[in-house]
Amino acid sequence: VAHDIHAVDVANRLAGPSALHPLGTDHLGRDVLARLRAGGLNLALVALIASAVAVGLGGAIGLVAALAGGTIRATLRRLADLVQIMPHLVVAALVAVAFGLTPTMAGLALGLIGAGAYAHLVERLVASALRAPHVLAARAMGGSRLFVLRRHVLPRVAPSVGAYAGSDLGAAVNHYAAFSFLGLGADSGAPDWGSMIYDYRLYAFDRPLLVLAPVAALALAILALHLALDPLEVPGTPRRCLALLGFQRRSAS
Numbered sequence: 001v002a003h004d005i006h007a008v009d010v011a012n013r014l015a016g017p018s019a020l021h022p023l024g025t026d027h028l029g030r031d032v033l034a035r036l037r038a039g040g041l042n043l044a045l046v047a048l049i050a051s052a053v054a055v056g057l058g059g060a061i062g063l064v065a066a067l068a069g070g071t072i073r074a075t076l077r078r079l080a081d082l083v084q085i086m087p088h089l090v091v092a093a094l095v096a097v098a099f100g101l102t103p104t105m106a107g108l109a110l111g112l113i114g115a116g117a118y119a120h121l122v123e124r125l126v127a128s129a130l131r132a133p134h135v136l137a138a139r140a141m142g143g144s145r146l147f148v149l150r151r152h153v154l155p156r157v158a159p160s161v162g163a164y165a166g167s168d169l170g171a172a173v174n175h176y177a178a179f180s181f182l183g184l185g186a187d188s189g190a191p192d193w194g195s196m197i198y199d200y201r202l203y204a205f206d207r208p209l210l211v212l213a214p215v216a217a218l219a220l221a222i223l224a225l226h227l228a229l230d231p232l233e234v235p236g237t238p239r240r241c242l243a244l245l246g247f248q249r250r251s252a253s
Contacts, residue, residue, distance in 0.1 A: 003031035005038045005191050023213050035191035043173050045103040050172040053111025058118025066126035084116030088175050096184045110172045125157040170222035193218050
């Protein structure tokens with residue numbers, strides 16, 4: 001049954017799980033599951049935009065820095081440093097005041113802040129890959145720079161960037177949840193998981209499921225982002241989970 005995420009039913013407030021409301025209702029009688037779904041769409045939009053901006057902008061800066069070298073490389077490094085040290089909360093507050101911290105604007109802000117780390121990562125990975133013996137051999141055999149980048153460098157860089165993206169996307173989702181928890185969203189009534197945790201915190205002891213539902217959803221979303229971009233070659237979720245917890249397998253010798 002589809003429920004209106006803003007529909008208030010005071011007579012059915014704080015109801016427990018049922019067939020009609022699988023996760024129960026909140027203090028205003030709104031369906032918790034419906035609001036979780038809507039909040040999940042907002043977080044997915046934030047993660048998608050933040051990832052596209054951070055990887056695209058940061059990757060381009062890092063690639064140009066590694067290929068150009070010299071003064072251009074040093075200048076782009078300093079620019080990446082400047083972007084990287086910008087505090088997330090201050091940037092979010094400025095964006096909220098200027099434009100309203102909608103999921104789209106939050107994704108853009110988090111993507112711009114995250115671009116610095118990607119720039120450093122890509123610059124170092126590309127510079128290292130360009131010094132690899134097989135890459136030097138390909139260049140010596142007459143391979144164009146574009147061919148070497150596409151065939152040898154980018155395939156070597158992509159797994160490490162993807163692995164970092166899993167962690168960075170989880171951080172972006174966590175940051176956006178923190179922003180909405182603090183009331184920096186464009187609409188305080190919007191069903192973001194952070195704002196839901198804030199609204200339901202008063203019922204943590206009487207109706208713990210109200211708080212546990214968005215908290216668990218947030219934790220599972222962050223874990224899923226890690227596992228989706230897990231670079232381990234060994235298949236199977238259990239081993240990936242162990243690796244995420246710090247039990248890394250040794251490389252085959």
